[in-house]
Amino acid sequence: MTGLPLVSVPRNRPRLWLALLSAGLAAACVASLLFGAGSTGPGASLRGLLAWIAGLDAGPDDARARFVVESLRAPRTLIGVLVGAALGAAGALLQAVTRNPLAEPGLLGVSAGSALAVAIAIALGASAATLRVPVAQLGALAGCVAVLAASRVRGVGDDPVRLVLAGAVLSGLLGSLTSMILLFDERTADEIRFWVVGSLAGRRPADIMALLPGLGVALAIVVVIARPLAALALGERVATGLGHRPRTVRLLVIVAVALLVGSATAIAGPIAFVGLVAPFAARLLAGPDIRRTLGLCLPIGALLTVGADIASRLLVRPSELPLGVLTALVGAPVLVAVVRLRRLPGL
Amino acid sequence: MLITIRKTGLCLALTALLAVSLPGAARMLDTRYGTIEIDGTPERVVTLHEGALDAAVALGTTPVAAVATRGGDGVARYMDGRVDDIAIVGTARETHIEAVVAQRPDVILAAATLPESQYRLLSNIAPTVVPKGSNFAPDAWQAHTRLYARALNATDRAEALINNFDTRTAAIATQVPEAAEATLARWMPQGPLVMADIIFASRVLAAAGFTVNDAGVVAEGRPHSDPLSLENLDRIDSDWLFLATLNADGENALAQARSSPGFERLDVVQRDRVVAVDGQLWTSASGPIAANAILDDIAAALDLDRQP
Incomplete structure (x- = not known):
């Protein structure tokens, strides 16, 4: 145990942490239903929530509160949970496969690739929400491949900070391409300008359904590759010796990350840092084993995203802040903390 | 010269x-x-x-x-x-x-x-x-x-243009019910921007007899509010709602607005008094031609409203 107080938490009880985090997430979800930027306060929201759950036909005030809770806050809460869990898991996977504690879909350009793909699709005339998910996933896949290629370059892959620099360059390049499209195409600009800063507001239930296939496939992949991925952490020779095929494992991880990041980006826009903070916190709680951290990343990422979304509604009422801004406010200090740790947590 | x-x-x-x-x-x-x-x-x-x-x-x-x-x-x-x-x-x-x-x-x-x-x-x-x-x-x-x-x-022409505007607004104002409120908003995917009562189109609305309602959400001296949270959509409820986007025709703005939760619940929507307008004209332009074009929109909306 080192002198850092955060590192001295018991690492051998991931189940306990999982239970505690899930309870915390449930509390955050309830809070997300009760608080908002509008005039419907927690008390009225609670009555609206009860009216919704019990199916009661209440008075006009309660009916209004029920509408706010049911049609505005419930969808965004559900999306927050899905997006946060997806990004948390994607971060853990990407960090494991690049063996880099700073690997994060937002920082490395995977989200930027996804955003660019969506911008191109909208500029070419698409606008249906259903088309957006696969397009964002394809863009994320391209971003992943670029990241992995960069991490294989001698000198880049061994140095976590260099990989982040390479990712920053890629993000900058893809971001400026997106800006260029926005500059030339007004219609795209208006549709995408808001989406690019990230938000969970105003999404429809149908948009959520469109995410489920991708997330389901990603979940299946994660279940299959968790064990080989843990072996890979011991080195390629060990993994091969244990009967795993590193190349196949890496390919599957990339596909899973692309599905997760693409789904999250399609519905909420590129949201940075959740994929950095969630695995970082998970390692502090449960140690470096990917099989343990992956499970913890789901509730941590969801808790982080739902919490940031609640804050985004309350800070500038009657307007709302972009969600991406808030996750960056939380995430950037964590990035600095990780870089400043003299010995980066081993992967 | x-x-x-x-x-x-x-x-x-x-x-x-x-x-x-x-x-x-x-x-x-x-x-x-x-x-x-x-x-x-x-x-x-x-x-x-x-x-x-x-x-x-x-x-x-x-x-x-x-x-x-x-x-x-x-x-x-x-x-x-x-x-x-x-x-x-x-x-x-x-x-x-x-x-x-x-x-x-x-x-x-x-x-x-x-x-x-x-x-x-x-x-x-x-x-x-x-x-x-x-x-x-x-x-x-x-x-x-x-x-x-x-x-x-061209001083004489300017006076003629301004007199013409005053005459026209006075005529339209007689058709606008007493104390009818109008809200002008630009539709954004994340929620509406409420335009201030001090901008050009709001002045034209006021001259035509409407009380411009900026929902109390526009900061002093600013042309419009930040995008309102969809939870606060009811703030733009008014007797009349003029709804604009900058880059597309007004009907597109209206279609976007209609697909967002809460819009159909607005009183002004249920009474069918939402008027889709061109944002370039209503939220960016100014001058005598723009004033008359805005009055055209207002007059058309009032005509439509009177038909059964």
């Missing part, structure tokens, strides 16, 4: 000289950056403000160059067919000075918001007319049109 610009002292001496050579032709204009003098009727006019372009065209001049409308790459759609061959020399935010020079203007009509550094550059190219007073002041477009009219030697 002779045009001169000088400041105070030198200017007075020169005025005396010109008065001798061309009796009665020189006009002194009181602008934001001092008194300027314009002589004769300028031929090559460059407008660096949407309101100046609108006023110049309404006054019978065809400017050689103008700036693009906000969010677009040409002049606003409501000006279609009036200035088809006009050169674009910048955007609302930024003027391309070299392009202005290339137009060899006789006079430059600029916005009231033109910064002094820009004025120094432009006034070296040609006499630059910058109105006094904010765009958001009451009767701003009338005052600005009068000033531009003096520059263009």
